[in-house]
Structures are given as structure tokens and as C-alpha cells.
Amino acid sequence: MKRLLVILMLLLPVVTIAQSELYKRYASREDLTVAQVNGFKLNESVRVNVVLVVADNEAAWNRLKEELDIRGEEGVNSWLGELKQPVKRVKWNGKTLLRVIASHARRTIGFYRIDNEEQYDALLDYQLNKMKK
Amino acid sequence: MTENEFDKLWQQAEVESYSQRLAAEYPGWRRKQQRTIGMVTASLAVVALLVLVAQLQQPQDFEKVYCNRVGTTDAQWASLAAEILME
Numbered sequence: 001m002k003r004l005l006v007i008l009m010l011l012l013p014v015v016t017i018a019q020s021e022l023y024k025r026y027a028s029r030e031d032l033t034v035a036q037v038n039g040f041k042l043n044e045s046v047r048v049n050v051v052l053v054v055a056d057n058e059a060a061w062n063r064l065k066e067e068l069d070i071r072g073e074e075g076v077n078s079w080l081g082e083l084k085q086p087v088k089r090v091k092w093n094g095k096t097l098l099r100v101i102a103s104h105a106r107r108t109i110g111f112y113r114i115d116n117e118e119q120y121d122a123l124l125d126y127q128l129n130k131m132k133k
Numbered sequence: 134m135t136e137n138e139f140d141k142l143w144q145q146a147e148v149e150s151y152s153q154r155l156a157a158e159y160p161g162w163r164r165k166q167q168r169t170i171g172m173v174t175a176s177l178a179v180v181a182l183l184v185l186v187a188q189l190q191q192p193q194d195f196e197k198v199y200c201n202r203v204g205t206t207d208a209q210w211a212s213l214a215a216e217i218l219m220e
Binding site: 018019023027028032033034035036037038039040041047050052075076101103105106108110112123126127130 | 193194195196197198199200201202205207210211213214215217218219220
């Protein structure tokens with residue numbers, strides 16, 4: 001029993017590390033449902049980590065929009081954001097950043113972590129290919 | 134010898150003497166003990182195998198999902214990640 005507890009104690013930090021700062025930031029909020037999808041497959045060789053934040057109600061959505069400076073009421077807003085401050089819009093610079101996509105209809109924001117050019121290209125290809133179908 | 138070391142030795146001695154007494158009074162005890170160990174080991178092996186099979190059977194569109202609420206499956210979250218990209 002003691003050994004089992006020790007193993008669980010050792011595994012706990014591993015699980016905590018696997019959760020991103022972004023996930024932890026939103027997961028503690030009561031009016032948001034948050035998920036982190038690790039290793040989301042873009043193609044046979046490229047995967048990315050995604051954090052999805054869903055506002056449980058209109059007030060929570062409006063608060064999120066305000067925090068991330070999202071304007072408009074319909075369709076989708078998307079931009080490249082800084083890793084630590086996704087609200088800051090940036091251009092692709094080869095550094096780790098987030099592809100942020102906000103869907104008004106779903107009251108959902110997706111943060112796709114991009115670590116390199118390969119992932120960036122794969123994400124754009126994924127969007128283009130799926131939209132063509 | 135510290136008090137802690139003494140306690141450990143004392144406990145060990147108690148267990149050993151208890152095992153010896155059981156073995157002397159009930160010859161089938163050792164066999165039973167080994168059978169129990171064997172069963173536990175086999176159970177652990179089966180559990181490990183089942184976990185491995187479950188991992189292999191998991192949809193390949195994602196590796197692992199964390200969520201702060203229950204109610205939505207991992208596959209549904211992966212599906213949402215895909216749908217948001219297509220909007």
C-alpha cells in the first residue's frame with residue numbers, strides 16, 4: 001500500500017507538468033469548461049497540443065472576449081498570439097506561439113500551440129484540406 | 134542501534150517467527166503463500182496487458198486529453214478541436 005502511494009505521489013508531478021500553463025490558467029475558473037488535447041493529429045507525422053476553452057454562459061463568453069480583445073458577434077476570429085499572452089497579436093516569427101481561433105457560435109476558443117514551422121504549415125494545410133472536402 | 138532500526142528489526146523478527154510457526158503448524162501454508170503471490174503477479178500482468186491493449190486501441194487522432202469537468206468524452210474534445218479549425 002505504501003509503495004502504491006509512493007508511485008502515485010511520483011506520478012502526480014508528471015501529470016501536472018503535462019498540463020500547460022494556459023490550461024491551468026482557465027481550468028480554475030468556474031464559468032469555463034476547459035480541455036487540453038495533447039498530440040492532436042494534423043497529418044501522419046505532425047501533432048500539436050490544443051487547449052479548448054468553452055464559456056458556460058453568455059456572461060463568461062463576453063468576459064473572455066474582453067480579455068482576449070475579440071470583436072464582432074458572428075463567425076470566427078483567428079490570429080497568432082504570444083504563448084504567455086495570447087491576447088497579443090504577432091506575426092509568424094519561428095518562435096513558439098499560439099494559433100488562436102474563437103468561434104462565436106460555439107462560445108469556444110481553441111489555442112493551438114505551434115512550436116515550429118512544420119507544425120505551422122501542417123495546421124494551415126489541415127484547415128485548407130478539410131475545408132475543400 | 135537507533136530506536137528506529139530496532140523497531141524495524143523487531144518487526145522483521147516477528148514476521149519471520151510468525152512465518153516459521155505457520156510453516157511448522159500447517160505444511161500447506163508455504164504452498165498457499167506461493168499460490169497467492171502467483172495469483173497477484175498474474176493479476177498485475179493481466180491489468181498491465183489490458184492497459185496496453187487499451188492504449189493501442191485508442192483513436193489515433195489524439196494522445197491524451199485533460200479536462201476540468203466530467204461529461205464530455207476525450208474523442209468529443211478531439212472532434213471539437215478539429216471542428217473549430219474548419220469553421
